Amino acid sequence: MLTIFAKLLKLLNSDQNPSHLALAVCFGLAVGLMPSFSLFLLILFILVCLIKANLTLFFLVWGLFEGIAYVFDPALHQLGYGLLTNVSFNELWGGMIQSSFWKLTAFNNSLVMGASAVILALWVPVYVLTIYLVKSYRGSMQAMVEKFKIVQMLKGSKFYKLYEELGA
Template identity: 30%
Template sequence: MIVTWFAKVFVAINSNKKTSQIALAIAFAFLLALIPKANLFWISLFVLTFFLKVNQAVEMVFIAVFSLFLDFLDTFLDKIGFAILTVPSLGDFFTKLFNSPFFYMTKYYNSIVMGGLVVGLAMFVPIYFLSKYLVDIYRDKVREKIANNKFVKAVVNQPILVGIKNKFGAAVRFYDNIR
């Protein structure tokens, strides 16, 4: 399963997928990874990405990748979130939200949800552009070099890898078709 998702990411980066779709997927993955699950914010954002032309495979893999660093980030997110939630001038605004059934379900009043949301949104645009830039660089400069590298060619042409390639090729084609 994990190998399949990574294969799909590899295919997406190396095929004619729009760079912005890949970059958007990475930015959303960062946001979704930072916000704790099981609240209305997370569910809404996740469902939203289903309707948008965001590369799902890239999003899934990067959610997993970013989640690896959450242990280090949680303390920071908690502090940021708590600081925002206790800003006196925002008290009335948050009180209104707290008394609204919809926003109550978003769990915005939790320090990590708020911290994750704010940090995620703040980093959304920079991550988008950074990702776009990196994918472009890869496609323009690195991809060709790797593809033409003799060692890579030798490895890729190994019978065992050819088998795997054929196997995942079917999966990738299917995935492309449903997109």
């Protein structure tokens, strides 16, 4: 837990482009929510490799959203099932199922559809919010946060120093 917190603190205090951090959050969220049997997952991994998203943060958020996805699995299924069985989209899904590519994405799976809908809905807000939060933190909250006893304890610990020396 401390390691994660230290990692997060280090990232926020670094001069990393906020948009790279925001992308990492978005990709972490997407990969965490997306079921493993969809081609979307491979596409997301390739994009993470190609786009300058912070990988440390990506892995952190991925882990977090794996847990969230497990907890919210029934809700994601319900959402996806509702979309897939909604008459208004019937023509769209009917057209997509003719394509092998879309079949490989398993879009007609309730969990994939539910996760995809949540990812698409959250992507832009999460991206914008993350940039805003990072910028806010660095602009006004960084100095205040560093004064917290727990942060000072953490930064004074051998572990944090070792962590900084290793450049993790």
